[in-house]
Each structure stands twice: as C-alpha cells, then as structure tokens.
Amino acid sequence: MSQTLDPGPDLDMARDELRRLFGFPDFRGKQADVVARVLRGESTLAVMPTGAGKSLTYQLPATMLEGTCVVISPLIALMHDQLRAARANGIRAATLTSADADWRETMDAFRAGELDLLYVAPERASQQGFRDLLGSAKLALFAVDEAHCVSEWGHDFRPDYRQLRPLMDAFAHVPRLALTATADAHTRADILTQLGIPSDGLIVAGFDRPNIRYAIRPRDSLPRQLERLCHDHPGPGIVYAPTRRKVEQLAEALGKATGRPVLPYHAGLPPEVRAANQAAFVSSEDMVMVATIAFGMGIDKPDVRFVAHAATPKSIEAYYQETGRAGRDGDPAVALLLWGAGDFAQARSRVAEVEEARQHGERQRLDALAGLVETAGCRRAVLLRHFGENPPENCGNCDNCIDPPELIDVTKLAQKLLSAAYRTGQSFGFGHLQKVLTGVDDERVRAKAHDKLSVFGIVEGEEAALLQPVARALQARGFLTQTEHGGLQLAGDVRAILSGETNIGITRPPERSRSRSRRSGNTPNPTGDPLFDALRTLRRDLAAEAGVPPYVVFHDAALRAMAADRPVNLSEMSQIPGVGAKKLEAYGEAFLKAIDEH
Secondary structure: OOOOOOHHHHHHHHHHHHHHHHOOOOOOOOHHHHHHHHHOOOOEEEEOOOOOOOOHHHHHHHHHOOOEEEEEOOOHHHHHHHHHHHHHOOOOEEEOOOOOOOHHHHHHHHHOOOOOEEEEOHHHHHOHHHHHHHOOOOEEEEEEOOHHHHOOOOOOOOHHHHHHHHHHHOOOOOOEEEEEOOOOHHHHHHHHHHHOOOHHHEEEOOOOOOOEEEEEEEOOOHHHHHHHHHHHOOOOEEEEOOOHHHHHHHHHHHHHHHOOOEEEEOOOOOHHHHHHHHHHHHHOOOOEEEEOHHHHHHOOOOOOOEEEEOOOOOOHHHHHHHHOOOOOOOOOEEEEEEEOHHHHHHHHHHHOOOOHHHHHHHHHHHHHHHHHHHOOOOHHHHHHHHOOOOOOOOOOOEHHHHOOOOEEEOHHHHHHHHHHHHHOOOOOOHHHHHHHHHOOOOHHHHHOOHHHOOOOOOOOOHHHHHHHHHHHHHHHOOOEEEOOOOOEEEOOOHHHHHOOOOOOEEEOOOOOOHHHHHHHOOOOOOOOOHHHHHHHHHHHHHHHHHOOOHHHHOOHHHHHHHHHHOOOOHHHHOOOOOOOHHHHHHHHHHHHHHHHOO
16 A cells, blocks of 8 residues: 555644644544544544544545545435535535536546545446546545445445445555444444455444433323424434334424424435425424434434434444434434334334344344343443443433433233233234233123133232333333234243243333423523524524535534634634634634624
C-alpha cells in the first residue's frame, strides 16, 4: 500500500482541516485513529455507533488526498442528505444515481479531478461501464457505508454488496474504508473477509449511545402510549409499525390526538408520496413519521428526539440500528419499545419457514431479543454485552435503572397456564385459556366442556391479573408458540417448568396510569430561551431560502452555544463548535445580527 506522511504530521494537518471545514476543535472517540489509517493508505473496518461521526472519517481525508473518494451507500435518499451536508461544509461532492439528471456533468467533473467525493449505490459495482469510469481518473479511497450489508451474518444482508470486492480488487492500490454501526464479532470477521481488509485494520469504537434513554414495556393501549410519548417529547420522532395497515392507522390516530404533523411511510405508497413525506420529515423540527422499516437507512437527520417501536424488531442488531436514528446530534433522546406476546410467537413461527441452516442462528437472535425485553436489570448493559462489551451493571439512563422493577416468581401460575393449554388441546388462544382458568361462565367454554376440566377456575385474585404478563413471558422465551390458527401450543422444555425444575420469574407489571409516561424520560431540549428560539427561527428561514433542512445550516448544539457565548464578531463566531469556514461566510453575519438584536 502507498505511504504518505507520518501519522503525527498527518493528524496535525487533519486537525487544522477539521477546524476549517467542520468547525470542530478536535476529533471525537476513534475518529482520529480511523482518519490516521486512511491518510496512511491502510484499509480499515470502523465499527462506530450512529452519531459518532462515521462520515467525517472519509469526508475529511477526501479533501486532503489526491484523487476522489468513491462512497458506496445503499440508499439514494441517504446519499442526497449527505451530499447536502458535505457541500454546506465546502466539500466538492456529487452523486451518480438513477435519480440524478446531471450525471454527464458529474462524470465530466470526476474525470477532470474536480470531485472530493463521489456517492454511488452498490448496484453500480457490477457494471463494466462504471469500472471503466473509475479507471479514467485518480482514486483516493473506497468508502463502503453500512458495511454489515455485505455479510450473510448481518441483519440486513444485500447481495449487491458482494460485487464490491471484485470492483475494489480491480483497483488494488486504492485503500478501503468499511463503516458500520451494527456488527457483532461474527459479522465483523465476515466483513473483513468479504471486503479484503486485514484483521489488524479493525477499529471498534464501542456501541454505547449514552444520550439515548432506553425504555421497554408491554403494549396495553398502543395509541395512548404513543400519544403520551409525543406529548412528552415535542421534537421530531419516528414510530416504527410492523405493517402498512398499522402505519396508516397510527399515523391518522396520532395526527388527530396530538395535533402535530404526522405522516406515513411504507413501500405501498407511490414513490413520489414517499419522497415528499421523507423530505417533509427531514426539513421539519416537530414532525412524527410513522413508518415500516422501509424508512430504514435513508434517514440522516440528527435532531430526532425519539424512536418508538410499536412491535418488536427482528433482532437486537435491528433494534440497535433503528433506535440509533434518535439523538444523532448528541442531545438527549428516547427509544421506546412496546411489545406483545404475539410478536415473539409470530417471529418464532416464521423461523420454521427459513432454510434449515439459518434456523439455529435466528432462534438465538430471538432469544437474545427476549432477554433484552424481559430483563429486570439494566437495558443498556444487556445491549452492550450482546456486542461483546463489558459495561457497568447500572447505566442510570434506562427505565429499569431509573425505576427498578420488582422481580416476582410466577412458576406456579406458569404451570397452570401451560396445563390449561395442554388440557384444552393446544388449539385455543390466550383469551379462551384465561376464561377457563378464571372460571368464566362462557358459552364457548361450556360447549367445549372445558368447564369440566381440572384447570377450570383455579386462578383468582392477584394471580388473575398476572396471567397476561406470564403468557407474554412464556411466548417470549419460546415455551408457548402460536399455531397456524392462533392457538397456543407447548414448545421448548416445558416439562422442566411443569416439574418445578425450572422457575419462571417476571418483573411485576407497573400500574396503568399516566405516571408511567415519566419512565420514558424527561423532555429533551427544553427551550425557554428567547435568543435560542430566535436563532432557530432564523435558521428555519435561511434553510427554506436555501432549500435545505434546518440542521444543514447549524445543529441545535451550535445554536445553544451561540446563545450562551453571544459572539460579537466573526472571529468569536468562528470559535463556536460546528461553525466552519464555509458556514461562517454564508451565515455568520446573519446570526451575529440576530444575537445583537436580542
């Protein structure tokens, strides 16, 4: 591999460029290590949490190295978001996608060496014409974003990513930088192999997002639970729903209940509607988007204040990535997961439909997710241990750490529920089993002669209130699964439970009251500062005039620093973190005037 300067001088120069372009005084976390390797021409896999500044690790070197950095990114919308942000900082960037009408001008600029960054989709990797284009100019770096997509062990495998290795091998002298926020040890090893990166090129920055407050609780009244969340957190938010129909229902209900702008997003909407809704969300400072995971990786919006799941995601990896779209600006944010027993029952039934070689791995993923959902301990600790870290036992910023739940033994009640499922023929849903166990005088129960069973009426009082949480726990842990017609049947090692060899414990369900909403966290970003509010209004107007989202002008953190420090000239304004040279030139005088008037 080619060598340039020693790492010391390179990083000193990079810090100067960091200050000039982005307005930051120094690197954060592992950024310096990644940038140093890139400047030395060494191929690297960087595993960095969302919000840790992954894009900076190739955008900054791209302005310092001779040639163009080719960035492979999976979604056009994401590329265009990053393109706007790069250009706002004075970086020469372009996209080459099917949605770009100026592709001839982009290709000419690339051949002329006039681009620092060229964003493309992985589908182009297999096209000979694209390979020929790359051979017509000097290349500085290949940057592969969302690199977990290259691995079959990753949670979002995409076959097109497997075409990247042959493309990059054709330009073996060009270093490679792979980036992901979501990869366990097995997936990281596979990415290194699939992209031809040496094992000593792995840099893991850690997975903790301390600004995100994790909260997980059972669904009891989904629209009201989400309404409370929207009320408590007035900034932009995302609600992930499991189906297109649920997206439409929740978007309509939340819009009516909250009075806030709420839009749907799913693959069934016309492309122009999806594009318009996403653009509206990216530009908004208070909109809620209700979406399927089709909304996915195309979101590069730093000021999302909450992400809610209306049903369980497919794995801890998916949960981590989806919740990571909250609080990318480092400000406080909330991740709320609302789950039901049926989520796990349906997921476990789907495992049987995948190819046999993958079933064991899929069951392990579900078991890990169930462990996160059901833990009475620190959510963050469970999450980080899943990715191989050794976190403290208490994070102080999840629902269980803030309001520790009580753990109760429900083994005897679990035995009764399992017995009822068995004695009724393992073909009835929870509602019927509940009636049998609590002795309800019901026509269907009598018609099936289930009122004659030994389990009829054996649950009463406080036990009756715990039946549903116990059923949820048994389904989450795989001891009860759903039949094709929605009945509950025994699964796993239920004999150990029925014999008393295995105990079942659950957290005591909280009382249903409005006070529960406090567990989701305090309202982040309270304003109340007239100057800060005035700066946000100015930012909104300037963004609208430029046709970009407000955060492209400045992040909230920069506005808060302006309001606190009250710079009086451009020199003082240039010391505000996030105010680089290009933005100082474009917006500095306007913000100084607003500060002076307040």
